[in-house]
Amino acid sequence: MSQPTRADVHVDAVLTNMATRYVQSISAFIASLVFPVVPVDKQSNKYRIWTKGDWFRDEAQLRPPATESVASGYNMSTDSYMADVWALAKMVADQDRVNADADVNLDRGAVDFVTQRLLLRREIQWVADFFTTGKWATDKAVASQWSDYANSDPISDIEEGKAAILAATGFEPNKITVGNDVWRYLKNHPDIIDRLGMGGSSSETRVVTRQAVAAIFELEQVLVAKAVKATSAEGATVAMGMVHGKHALLSYSPPSPSVEVPSAGYTFAWTGLNPGAGVAGVPGLAVSRFREDLKKADKIEAEMAWDNKVTGSDLGYFFSSVVA
Secondary structure, three states, X not given: OOOOOHHXXXXXXXXXXXXXXXXXXXXXXXXXXXXXXXXXXXXXXEEEEEOHHHHOOOOOOOOOOOOOOOOOOOOEEEEXXXXXXXXXXXXXXXXXXXXXXXXXXXXXXXXXXXXXXXXXXXXXXXXXXXXXXXXXOEEEOOOOOOOOOOOOOHHHHHHHHHHHHHHHHOOOOOEEEEEHHHHHHHOOOHHHHHHOOOOOOOOOOOOOOHHHHHHHHOOOEEEEEOOEXXXXXXXXXXXXXXXXXXXXXXXXXXXXXXXXXXXOEEEEEEHHXXXXXXXXXXXXXXXXXXXEHHHOEEEEEEEEEEEEEEOOHHHEEEEOOOOO
C-alpha cells in the first residue's frame, strides 16, 4: 500500500459552493391565477348576488300613445364567505444557528420551508374547492380521452363547453386550466399540431406554446398547473404525485374583482389579519419571527387565511379524467 494514503491527505468536508434543495417555483402554483383574489379586511362578511334570470327576460312591451310604460325590476340576495386561518412554524435553535456551517442559513431555510408548505396547502385546497366534480354546472366525461390521439377531438369538446357556458350565462369562457398531465398530451395532439400548421414535413423546429393553443380555442389564457406533493409519510420511501390530476376546467372570470360582471369563482384573502403582508407576491401571506427565550430558539411562522368560493357554477365546465 502506498503511503500516505488518500485518507491521510484528505478529510471529506461538506462543500460550501453547492447543495441540493427541492423548492418549487412560484410559477408551479396557479391558485391565485384562475379566479380573482378579493382582499378583505374581515374574516367573514357577505357579498351581493344579482339574480341572473331577471336580466335576461324579454319584458319590453309596445307603448300606445298617452300610456305609461310597463315597469319591471330585478332581485338581489347575499351569500357569505369565511376565511379559514392556516399556519405552520419551524423552530431555529440558537445552538443550531451558532454551530451551523457558513453555507447553511437556517433562518432563510425556515422561511422558505414554511412559505412553501403554505403555498402547497393553498394549492391542494384550491383543487378540493374548484378542480373536482360536483362543483360546476357541468361535469363532462369526454367520449374519448385526449390521450387517445386516434379518436379524441379536444377542440370540439372545448367548443361544446364554451357553447354550454354561453347559452347558460351570456358570457363566453376566457380560460382553461389543465393539470400538467393533460397539457403534455394536449400540446402534442395531432389536431393541435395541424391547426398550428406544424404537421407537414418541414424540418423547422417549432414550439407549441400556451398562447398558441389559447388562440386555437379562442380563449385568453391556458393555465398549466405543475404543483407537486409528497404522498408518502415522513421517514418512508419518498413518493411524489401531481396535485391537480388529469383534469381540465373551462371557466369565465374577470381580470379583477368587480360588482358589474359575474365570475365563476373568487378567493377571499383575509389580508386584514396581517395588513401589508404579501410574501412571494401572495396577498396576506405573512411570515413572523417569535423569540422563545425559555427554549433559546426562534419560531419562524407563516400564516395565511382564505376562502375559495364558487360564485357562478354555470360559468364553469369541468372535464374529469380527460387523459389516461
